[in-house]
Each structure stands twice: as C-alpha cells, then as structure tokens.
Amino acid sequence: MKHEEGYFDGAHGVKTYWAAWLPDGEVKAVLVVVHGVAEHIGRYMNVVNHFVPKGYAVYGLDHHGHGKTGGVRAFVESFDDVLGPLKTYVNMVKGWQPGKPLFMIGHSMGGLITATYLTENQAGLKGAVLSGPLVKFGSDITPAVIAIGKILSVIVPKAGIMALDLTSISKDPAVIKASAEDPLVWHGKITARLGASMLGAVQALPQKAANISLPVLFVQGGKDRLVEPSGAEFLAGKISSKDKTVKVYPGLFHEVFNEPEREMVLGDVETWLEKHL
Numbered sequence: 001m002k003h004e005e006g007y008f009d010g011a012h013g014v015k016t017y018w019a020a021w022l023p024d025g026e027v028k029a030v031l032v033v034v035h036g037v038a039e040h041i042g043r044y045m046n047v048v049n050h051f052v053p054k055g056y057a058v059y060g061l062d063h064h065g066h067g068k069t070g071g072v073r074a075f076v077e078s079f080d081d082v083l084g085p086l087k088t089y090v091n092m093v094k095g096w097q098p099g100k101p102l103f104m105i106g107h108s109m110g111g112l113i114t115a116t117y118l119t120e121n122q123a124g125l126k127g128a129v130l131s132g133p134l135v136k137f138g139s140d141i142t143p144a145v146i147a148i149g150k151i152l153s154v155i156v157p158k159a160g161i162m163a164l165d166l167t168s169i170s171k172d173p174a175v176i177k178a179s180a181e182d183p184l185v186w187h188g189k190i191t192a193r194l195g196a197s198m199l200g201a202v203q204a205l206p207q208k209a210a211n212i213s214l215p216v217l218f219v220q221g222g223k224d225r226l227v228e229p230s231g232a233e234f235l236a237g238k239i240s241s242k243d244k245t246v247k248v249y250p251g252l253f254h255e256v257f258n259e260p261e262r263e264m265v266l267g268d269v270e271t272w273l274e275k276h277l
Helices: 041-054 080-096 109-118 143-155 173-181 192-211 230-238 262-275
Strands: 002-009 015-022 029-034 056-061 102-107 127-131 160-162 216-221 244-249
Touching (some): 002 080, 015 080, 029 041, 029 080, 029 109, 041 056, 041 262, 056 080, 080 109, 102 109, 109 127, 109 192, 127 262, 143 160, 143 192, 160 192, 192 230, 216 230, 216 262, 230 244, 244 262
Parallel strands (some): 029 056, 029 102, 102 127, 127 216, 216 244
Antiparallel strands (some): 002 015, 015 056
C-alpha cells in the first residue's frame, strides 16, 4: 500500500489537506471518502485497510476547519466552504485516475455533503455509498439546540452550541477511546454557523434530491442517536435513482464502519461496489 498526501487552496484560500492510499498493483476502482463533522479523513483506516488490498484506491480530504485543514475549528461561513473544495478535489482525483470507475462514500455530515454535491455533480461517477447520512437530526440534537443555534449563527456565528457525545458513535470502547485521544478530532463545541449551515443543507436537500439518478447504497445503524435512522429511507424515497438499496443494521450505532460488526458492513459495501464496477 502506498500513501500520498498534500494540500490545495480551498475556501477563502485556506490550505486544504488531502490524503490517498493506493494499492501496490493495478487500480480497479476509486473511492472518494467524505468524512463527518468534528473528525478527519484519517479515521477511515478500516475502510482503507479493507479496500486497498482489493485493488481500490482510497482518497479523501479534511473539510474546512477540520483535521489538518486550516480555518477556525468546526466553523464555516457557509455550506459552500465544504462543497467547493470537495468539487475541486474530486476533479483532481479524476485527473490522477483517468478512466477508473469512481465512487463516493459519505458518512454523517459527509453523507449530507455528498448527497448535496451529487444533486449537481454526477458526471463521471459510478455510484455513491451514504453511511448514516445527516438527513434528519437524531435524538441527541434537540429542537431547542437547533433553535438557539439558528439565532446564534447570525449574532455570534463562532459561538459553540454543542459537542458530540462520543459514546454515541460506536459500541466499541476502543473506538471511543481512540477518538477521545485523537488530537485531530475536534472535542470542543460545534459552532453555531456550522450547525446552521448543516440545518440549511438538510432542509434544502429533499427539494433537490430528485436530481440524483446514479446508483446509491445507504448503510444505516438502527440505534443511531446522532442522526435519525429513518432519514436514510426518507432520502432514498426522494432520489430518482432506479438502483437504490437501503441496509439498516438493527443494533449498530452511528459509525457503522467502526462498530464491532464492521467487517459485515464493509463486506456488504464491497459486494455492492463489485456489482457496479
């Protein structure tokens, strides 16, 4: 396995970090992974270690204000601050891997970003996998927090409104411990402006989702508290794709790729990808 990394100019000229993990032999397909809120692309080594030995090249970036990318932590001026760099990066990946089948894998906020991206940018893509996509907010995020966040996003946009409960991400204590000790994971509160930007994207997505016509696989933890599990089925009903599959794993928490049952989930994703190569 070969590892590459670098930076490009993202939103507002911020240096945006990207990373790639490449197989030693021929690349048969490309996966662009889009991470969730408060985390970074380096947390997807379970995906990397599963797929790269099978001939997949895995690429990903750290969003604005996340991980090794610059910017105020967990803050954006608007949702375009994450959509713009992703569009730039996907075009870079297409240039590096011309003619290779390309899929996107978006998790949580990354699922929301990916779905929003796909409403206007499907050319050259074979399909997408949405993992616990943020389509509806989960029980951990109350209506009061949403209401306060909308107000603060206007008057004090960088004010923190809530931190993620790490016990909600996985049943695996090792995953929770690793996340708690990871210096690239943001352990502070998510800013009001980022929260409001996500809310705006959530509200806009159902009206635009019919533009998505490529094959999509949804993988969703049934015991997810960070996003509402029914959101996957809801979004699947809104997209116009004829080829769409929703897999709900009844006992799994939010990060299905980091659960003790991860190999089952990754195996299901692999089976789906192989059918769509």
